Amino acid sequence: MEFSEWYSDILEKAGIYDLRYPIKGCGVYLPYGFKIRRYSFEILRKLLDETGHDETLFPMLIPENLLAKEGEHIKGFEDEVFWVTHGGKTPLEVKLALRPTSETTMYYMMKQWIKVHTDLPLKLYQVVNTFRYETKHTRPLIRLREIMSFKEAHTAHATKKECDAQIEEALTLYKAFFDEIGVPYVISKRPEWDKFPGADYTMAFDTIYPDGKTMQIGTVHNLGQNFAKTFELEFETPDGEKDFVYQTCYGISDRAIASLISVHGDEKGLVIPVDVAPIQIVLIPLLFKGKEEIVMDKIKELNKTLKSEFRVHLDDRDIRPGRKYNDWELKGVPLRIELGPRDIENGHALIVRRDTGEKITVEYSNILEEVEKIVSMYKDNLKIKAEEKIKSFITVVDFESDVNALSEKVKAELLENKGIILIPFEESIYNEEFEELIDASVLGLTTYEGKEYISVARTY
Amino acid sequence: MEFSEWYSDILEKAGIYDLRYPIKGCGVYLPYGFKIRRYSFEILRKLLDETGHDETLFPMLIPENLLAKEGEHIKGFEDEVFWVTHGGKTPLEVKLALRPTSETTMYYMMKQWIKVHTDLPLKLYQVVNTFRYETKHTRPLIRLREIMSFKEAHTAHATKKECDAQIEEALTLYKAFFDEIGVPYVISKRPEWDKFPGADYTMAFDTIYPDGKTMQIGTVHNLGQNFAKTFELEFETPDGEKDFVYQTCYGISDRAIASLISVHGDEKGLVIPVDVAPIQIVLIPLLFKGKEEIVMDKIKELNKTLKSEFRVHLDDRDIRPGRKYNDWELKGVPLRIELGPRDIENGHALIVRRDTGEKITVEYSNILEEVEKIVSMYKDNLKIKAEEKIKSFITVVDFESDVNALSEKVKAELLENKGIILIPFEESIYNEEFEELIDASVLGLTTYEGKEYISVARTY
Structure with missing residues (x-):
C-alpha cells in the first residue's frame, strides 16, 4: 500500500482523527488520538516547565493593525489569514485575524511587562489552535486550516549572548522531545530565502517519511532585535542605558503526532512509542x-x-x-x-x-x-529502528564544480534513493537558482557526522 | 473597597489575567493565573475521565448552514456570533462562525459515528475557547468575547431513562468539582423562558458573589430528542427498530476560576484553595x-x-x-x-x-x-466559610397572594439582604410578568432544605 493511503486509512481505523467535517482542513481528534496528543504534549510541557518556561494563554484574535505592525512578518502571512469582519450582523470597525501564530499578540503584551533588566529573561509558551487559509492540498495533522495543537514558546533576553544560549536550550529541548517520542530528525539552518518572516535565522527539525519525503516537525527562530524594535520592547540595562530585548521563538505542532504515527507504523497498523501510548x-x-x-x-x-x-x-x-x-x-x-x-x-x-x-x-x-x-527493550528498539530508517534515507554526494552535472546527479539520487541528499557546502551553489535547477527544496545547512553540507530533499 | 474594584485589582496584582489587549473582552492568562486554571481543569478532567467521558477536540469554525440547522439554537446565538468572511483576500463561499458552543459541530460528527445501539452511550468532552460578540459591559473571566476555557461535555443515549440518569451524573460531577474548589452553589431548574436554546430543560449552578449578585457557574441541559431529530441521529435499537438518540450537554467555563477567586478572597488579596494553588x-x-x-x-x-x-x-x-x-x-x-x-x-x-x-x-x-x-484544616475551613457566606445571602420569604404586595416584599428583601430570595412555589407567579415586576431575575425552581421555591436574584 502506498504511504499516503496507509496514513489516511490508519487515522480513521485506529480512531486518531476524523476529517469528515464540512470545512476543508478541519477535523476532529478522536478519543484515542486525543490521548496520544495529550501524552505527547505533556512530555513537551514537562521539558518546558523544568527549564523555567511559564505556560500562558493569549487571545486568538488579532486586530489587523497589530498583525501588520511588522512588515516582513505580515508579508509572510497576509495571503493565508482568515479574517473576522462581523459580530452578529454588525460590521466590525477593525478586521480581526485568526492567529496564524502569536508573535504580534505576545510582543504587544510584552511591552506592558518589560521595563527593566530584572524583568528579563521572559520565557513564555502556550498550546493553542492556529489558522492558515491553505489553498494547497490539505492533509490531516500535517497541513491543516485549523492547526489544532501548536506549542509556541516566546522568549525575551537582555543580551545577544543570552538569546543565542536560548536557541541552544530550545534545540536541546526539542531533541529530547523527539527522542522521547522516537521520531528521528535532521537539524538544518534554513536558507535566508526560507527563514521565518522577521527572523535573523531559523533552525529546523526535519524527519523523513516512509515515502522518502521530508517533513518539517519543529522550528527554532532567532529573532534578534527585529521584532523588539517594531514593538518598542525597550528596557533599562544595569548601567541605566536603554536597549531593545533580544528574542527567540520556537514551535511544535500536530505534525509531531503525525510523525510518530508515520515513522513507526507498519502494514498491521500503528506501533506507538510506550510513553505516549493510550494503552501500554x-x-x-x-x-x-x-x-x-x-x-x-x-x-x-x-x-x-x-x-x-x-x-x-x-x-x-x-x-x-x-x-x-x-x-x-x-x-x-x-x-x-x-x-x-x-x-x-x-x-x-x-x-x-x-x-x-x-x-x-x-x-x-x-x-x-x-x-x-x-518495555525497555521495546523503547530501545523503536529508537534504533527509526534511526536506521532515517540513515538509510540520507545520501552524501561528492561536489562537482559543473553545476549542471551536479544538479543532474542530485536529481538522479533523489529519484533513486529519495530522502535527503547532502552536498558538501559550497557558497556558489547555496542559492535559489540551484534550488530551481534541482527541482527540490534546499533544507539548508546541515552538520552531518562532523561535516557541513547543503541538504536537499523533496518536502511535504 | 467595592467588590468589582477589588476584583479587577487582584487579577492584575496577583498575576492572574491581563486585560490590556486591544480587543474588548479578550485578555491574557498570566503564568500564575494559568496554573490555577490548569489545576482546576485537571480536577474536572479527572472527574470526567473516571466516569467514562472521552476527551476530544473538535473544529473551532462552523459553516453558517450547519450553525443554522437547529432553529431555536441559532435564534439564541445569531446576534452574538463572530463571522469569518475572508481567507486572505478571497471572500469565502460560505461564512464561518467562531464557535459560540459546539452542539452543531459535535452532532454533525455524531451522525457519522452512531449507527446502532452498541455505539451508545457516547460521552465526549473538550476544553476549548469559544466566542461571543458581547455588546454588554465585559468583565475579565466572567463576561468575555473570547471565553478562554470552556469545558463542554456532550452525550448521546439509547433511552430517555439513560439520558435522565446522565443528567443526574452530570449534576453529581459538578457538585464534586465545585466542592473540591470550595465554591458554594445553589442549583435551580431554569424557567422555560431562560433555558438553553433547543433544550427540553436546563439545570444551573449559581454562586453568590461578595456584592450579593449571583453568578451562573455551570449548566446541565437535557436536550431530549430535539437536536437528534434535526441532525438525524438515528440508530438501530436492540429490536431492530429505528429511534433517535437522547442527548445531554453540560458546561463549565473560566467563571469557575473567577468564582474561586471572588468567593474566598479578602482585603489582603487571594485565598486559594489548596488543591488548585500554584504554590501551596x-x-x-x-x-x-x-x-x-x-x-x-x-x-x-x-x-x-x-x-x-x-x-x-x-x-x-x-x-x-x-x-x-x-x-x-x-x-x-x-x-x-x-x-x-x-x-x-x-x-x-x-x-x-x-x-x-x-x-x-x-x-x-x-x-x-x-x-x-x-492543610486539612485549611481545606475544611474554606468550605465551611464559603457555605456560611452563601447561606447568609439566602432569604426565605412567605408567599402572599397579592402579587403586588409580594413583589414589593421581594424587592425590599433584595435591596436589604441582596443574594437569593426564595419564594414558596406557586404556579401563578412563575412567569415573566412577575420577573418584570420584581425587576430582578428568576433563577428558577430551587429545592432548599427539602422544600421547593422560586428563586430570584440580581445576577451578573
Missing part, C-alpha cells in the same frame, strides 16, 4: 469451557498488578481472541499479554511485542519485572 | 548576620522534605521578610513557613495560615505530619 499493555484472556472463572480471576489480578506502573486495558469482550489481536495491533498497543488455563497451570504468561511480533513466555510470579524489561 | 507552601528564611548558612541549609532541607507532597516555593530573594509576607498573602498561598536561627535552636518552625492568619509553632522533627494536619 492489553490483557487478553484465553477462555475455555469450565475454566472461565480461573482465567478471569487471574487476569484481573494481573490487571491490578500492572496498573501500578502502566496504562493497562483488559479486553473481556465476547469475541474470538484473534479478532482482539488484530484490533490492538491496528491500534499499536506496545505489549499484549495472553493468559489461558494452561499458562496458569504452568505459572506462565505469554507476552507479544507489537514492534517485532516476538512471543516471549515469562514466569508469572515475576511478571512486573519481566514486563519492565520488555 | 512558601518558605521564608529569617536571616541574621552570621547565621545565614545555618538557616539556608535547614530551609533547603525543609524544602526537599515538603516537596515530596506539596508544591513548595523557597523565597530566597534579598528583600525584607515583611515584603515577602505581603507578596504571598496577596497571591493567596495557603501556608507560609518561617524559619530563623532561634526556631532552629528550639527545634521549631512557625506556620502561618493564609485563611485565618493564625500562627502555629510546630515541632520541626514532625513537620510533614503537622503540615498535612494544617
Whole structure:
C-alpha cells in the first residue's frame, strides 16, 4: 500500500482523527488520538516547565493593525489569514485575524511587562489552535486550516549572548522531545530565502517519511532585535542605558503526532512509542469451557498488578481472541499479554511485542519485572529502528564544480534513493537558482557526522 | 473597597489575567493565573475521565448552514456570533462562525459515528475557547468575547431513562468539582423562558458573589430528542427498530476560576484553595548576620522534605521578610513557613495560615505530619466559610397572594439582604410578568432544605 493511503486509512481505523467535517482542513481528534496528543504534549510541557518556561494563554484574535505592525512578518502571512469582519450582523470597525501564530499578540503584551533588566529573561509558551487559509492540498495533522495543537514558546533576553544560549536550550529541548517520542530528525539552518518572516535565522527539525519525503516537525527562530524594535520592547540595562530585548521563538505542532504515527507504523497498523501510548499493555484472556472463572480471576489480578506502573486495558469482550489481536495491533498497543488455563497451570504468561511480533513466555510470579524489561527493550528498539530508517534515507554526494552535472546527479539520487541528499557546502551553489535547477527544496545547512553540507530533499 | 474594584485589582496584582489587549473582552492568562486554571481543569478532567467521558477536540469554525440547522439554537446565538468572511483576500463561499458552543459541530460528527445501539452511550468532552460578540459591559473571566476555557461535555443515549440518569451524573460531577474548589452553589431548574436554546430543560449552578449578585457557574441541559431529530441521529435499537438518540450537554467555563477567586478572597488579596494553588507552601528564611548558612541549609532541607507532597516555593530573594509576607498573602498561598536561627535552636518552625492568619509553632522533627494536619484544616475551613457566606445571602420569604404586595416584599428583601430570595412555589407567579415586576431575575425552581421555591436574584 502506498504511504499516503496507509496514513489516511490508519487515522480513521485506529480512531486518531476524523476529517469528515464540512470545512476543508478541519477535523476532529478522536478519543484515542486525543490521548496520544495529550501524552505527547505533556512530555513537551514537562521539558518546558523544568527549564523555567511559564505556560500562558493569549487571545486568538488579532486586530489587523497589530498583525501588520511588522512588515516582513505580515508579508509572510497576509495571503493565508482568515479574517473576522462581523459580530452578529454588525460590521466590525477593525478586521480581526485568526492567529496564524502569536508573535504580534505576545510582543504587544510584552511591552506592558518589560521595563527593566530584572524583568528579563521572559520565557513564555502556550498550546493553542492556529489558522492558515491553505489553498494547497490539505492533509490531516500535517497541513491543516485549523492547526489544532501548536506549542509556541516566546522568549525575551537582555543580551545577544543570552538569546543565542536560548536557541541552544530550545534545540536541546526539542531533541529530547523527539527522542522521547522516537521520531528521528535532521537539524538544518534554513536558507535566508526560507527563514521565518522577521527572523535573523531559523533552525529546523526535519524527519523523513516512509515515502522518502521530508517533513518539517519543529522550528527554532532567532529573532534578534527585529521584532523588539517594531514593538518598542525597550528596557533599562544595569548601567541605566536603554536597549531593545533580544528574542527567540520556537514551535511544535500536530505534525509531531503525525510523525510518530508515520515513522513507526507498519502494514498491521500503528506501533506507538510506550510513553505516549493510550494503552501500554492489553490483557487478553484465553477462555475455555469450565475454566472461565480461573482465567478471569487471574487476569484481573494481573490487571491490578500492572496498573501500578502502566496504562493497562483488559479486553473481556465476547469475541474470538484473534479478532482482539488484530484490533490492538491496528491500534499499536506496545505489549499484549495472553493468559489461558494452561499458562496458569504452568505459572506462565505469554507476552507479544507489537514492534517485532516476538512471543516471549515469562514466569508469572515475576511478571512486573519481566514486563519492565520488555518495555525497555521495546523503547530501545523503536529508537534504533527509526534511526536506521532515517540513515538509510540520507545520501552524501561528492561536489562537482559543473553545476549542471551536479544538479543532474542530485536529481538522479533523489529519484533513486529519495530522502535527503547532502552536498558538501559550497557558497556558489547555496542559492535559489540551484534550488530551481534541482527541482527540490534546499533544507539548508546541515552538520552531518562532523561535516557541513547543503541538504536537499523533496518536502511535504 | 467595592467588590468589582477589588476584583479587577487582584487579577492584575496577583498575576492572574491581563486585560490590556486591544480587543474588548479578550485578555491574557498570566503564568500564575494559568496554573490555577490548569489545576482546576485537571480536577474536572479527572472527574470526567473516571466516569467514562472521552476527551476530544473538535473544529473551532462552523459553516453558517450547519450553525443554522437547529432553529431555536441559532435564534439564541445569531446576534452574538463572530463571522469569518475572508481567507486572505478571497471572500469565502460560505461564512464561518467562531464557535459560540459546539452542539452543531459535535452532532454533525455524531451522525457519522452512531449507527446502532452498541455505539451508545457516547460521552465526549473538550476544553476549548469559544466566542461571543458581547455588546454588554465585559468583565475579565466572567463576561468575555473570547471565553478562554470552556469545558463542554456532550452525550448521546439509547433511552430517555439513560439520558435522565446522565443528567443526574452530570449534576453529581459538578457538585464534586465545585466542592473540591470550595465554591458554594445553589442549583435551580431554569424557567422555560431562560433555558438553553433547543433544550427540553436546563439545570444551573449559581454562586453568590461578595456584592450579593449571583453568578451562573455551570449548566446541565437535557436536550431530549430535539437536536437528534434535526441532525438525524438515528440508530438501530436492540429490536431492530429505528429511534433517535437522547442527548445531554453540560458546561463549565473560566467563571469557575473567577468564582474561586471572588468567593474566598479578602482585603489582603487571594485565598486559594489548596488543591488548585500554584504554590501551596512558601518558605521564608529569617536571616541574621552570621547565621545565614545555618538557616539556608535547614530551609533547603525543609524544602526537599515538603516537596515530596506539596508544591513548595523557597523565597530566597534579598528583600525584607515583611515584603515577602505581603507578596504571598496577596497571591493567596495557603501556608507560609518561617524559619530563623532561634526556631532552629528550639527545634521549631512557625506556620502561618493564609485563611485565618493564625500562627502555629510546630515541632520541626514532625513537620510533614503537622503540615498535612494544617492543610486539612485549611481545606475544611474554606468550605465551611464559603457555605456560611452563601447561606447568609439566602432569604426565605412567605408567599402572599397579592402579587403586588409580594413583589414589593421581594424587592425590599433584595435591596436589604441582596443574594437569593426564595419564594414558596406557586404556579401563578412563575412567569415573566412577575420577573418584570420584581425587576430582578428568576433563577428558577430551587429545592432548599427539602422544600421547593422560586428563586430570584440580581445576577451578573
